[in-house]
Amino acid sequence: MHRQQHLKNHSREALRERFRADGLPAYRADQVLRWLYVQAVEDWSAMSDLPLALREQLAADWQTRALDCVHVARSQDGTCKATLRAHDGAVVEAVLIPEERRQTLCISSQVGCPLACSFCATGALGFARNLTTAEIVDQVCRMQELLDPDERITNVVFMGMGEPLLNLPAVAEAIRILTDPKLFALAPRRITVSTAGVVSRIEALLDIAPVHLAVSLHAPTDAVRDVLVPLNRRFPLADLIATLRELDGVSPRRPVFFEYTLIDGVNDSERDAERLVALLRGLPCKLNVIPMNPHPDAPHGPPPSAVVDRFTARVHAGGLRVTLRRNRGTDIDAACGQLAAREAAAAVDRAVSPG
Numbered sequence: 011m012h013r014q015q016h017l018k019n020h021s022r023e024a025l026r027e028r029f030r031a032d033g034l035p036a037y038r039a040d041q042v043l044r045w046l047y048v049q050a051v052e053d054w055s056a057m058s059d060l061p062l063a064l065r066e067q068l069a070a071d072w073q074t075r076a077l078d079c080v081h082v083a084r085s086q087d088g089t090c091k092a093t094l095r096a097h098d099g100a101v102v103e104a105v106l107i108p109e110e111r112r113q114t115l116c117i118s119s120q121v122g123c124p125l126a127c128s129f130c131a132t133g134a135l136g137f138a139r140n141l142t143t144a145e146i147v148d149q150v151c152r153m154q155e156l157l158d159p160d161e162r163i164t165n166v167v168f169m170g171m172g173e174p175l176l177n178l179p180a181v182a183e184a185i186r187i188l189t190d191p192k193l194f195a196l197a198p199r200r201i202t203v204s205t206a207g208v209v210s211r212i213e214a215l216l217d218i219a220p221v222h223l224a225v226s227l228h229a230p231t232d233a234v235r236d237v238l239v240p241l242n243r244r245f246p247l248a249d250l251i252a253t254l255r256e257l258d259g260v261s262p263r264r265p266v267f268f269e270y271t272l273i274d275g276v277n278d279s280e281r282d283a284e285r286l287v288a289l290l291r292g293l294p295c296k297l298n299v300i301p302m303n304p305h306p307d308a309p310h311g312p313p314p315s316a317v318v319d320r321f322t323a324r325v326h327a328g329g330l331r332v333t334l335r336r337n338r339g340t341d342i343d344a345a346c347g348q349l350a351a352r353e354a355a356a357a358v359d360r361a362v363s364p365g
């Protein structure tokens with residue numbers, strides 16, 4: 011059976027190579043990718059600067075679209091969550107967060123997630139498969155279609171479903187496409203990749219491009235973090251923080267972002283705040299404190315607001331740059347740790363069930 015390849019799996023350089031190998035001039039790759047990403051055209055018949063015979067030849071060999079949008083939910087606060095389906099039926103979610111001067115898109119890197127963080131709905135799904143580069147990039151294409159013609163996605167964060175560093179080759183090629191000045195043209199500093207702490211792959215990520223690094227921290231001790239983020243048993247806090255301290259390029263202008271989900275009675279005491287200050291002292295960083303977003307599979311919930319305020323004030327007084335993150339999109343289950351479309355759960359079930 012003839013299998014089509016996917017154009018969006020390739021950076022411009024890689025596609026030029028592929029076209030050359032097929033006996034086509036490399037500039038044809040530039041033309042095709044310009045249609046896909048600059049003109050937002052995926053229909054071969056509309057690619058009018060390509061000869062008709064070439065369009066027919068390419069259409070037989072190459073796919074242009076990896077995801078279809080099957081559902082869109084809009085929050086009262088403007089946040090917009092889309093459920094996107096791949097050709098094999100796998101489903102992921104992407105969330106668009108409009109702010110005054112930017113449009114931030116949160117995208118997924120895997121179908122489900124193998125890391126099973128205890129407060130996260132995606133982790134409760136289990137893991138089905140990695141997304142391809144085309145499926146990562148197509149989240150941006152599909153979500154751009156939801157904006158007005160004069161609006162552009164300005165920031166991309168890999169904080170949706172999955173652990174990006176466990177799918178690094180596909181994520182790396184997607185970053186090359188998103189930052190290509192002739193394609194999406196996003197500055198690397200407008201891309202943030204979030205990891206639960208896959209220490210062995212952090213340097214490799216930052217070698218791709220000077221993107222921002224975010225680390226899901228969530229606890230100041232191994233005892234608590236082992237439970238909240240089971241990956242900590244493999245990469246304990248001391249290794250994680252030591253690696254971050256040695257990274258080239260981390261500076262007050264390019265700090266590490268730490269995410270700290272505040273969970274009632276688990277990691278929200280004044281002692282936890284003091285330990286956190288001690289753990290991060292001297293490391294250029296910003297701390298985002300996020301009161302836990304409840305979901306049905308989680309045994310805990312957010313602390314009372316007085317505890318949230320006390321914790322935040324304590325780490326601020328200890329010298330950390332800290333932001334208390336407003337929850338966005340909670341009414342449509344689009345907030346951090348809530349991404350777990352019913353259809354995604356069904357897809358994971360299909361993938362892990364024998365027969």
Ligand code: SF4
Pocket residue numbers: 123124125126127130131132133134170171172173206226347
């Ligand atoms: S928090 Fe991130 S790494 Fe942990 S289970 Fe959820 S998606 Fe995976």
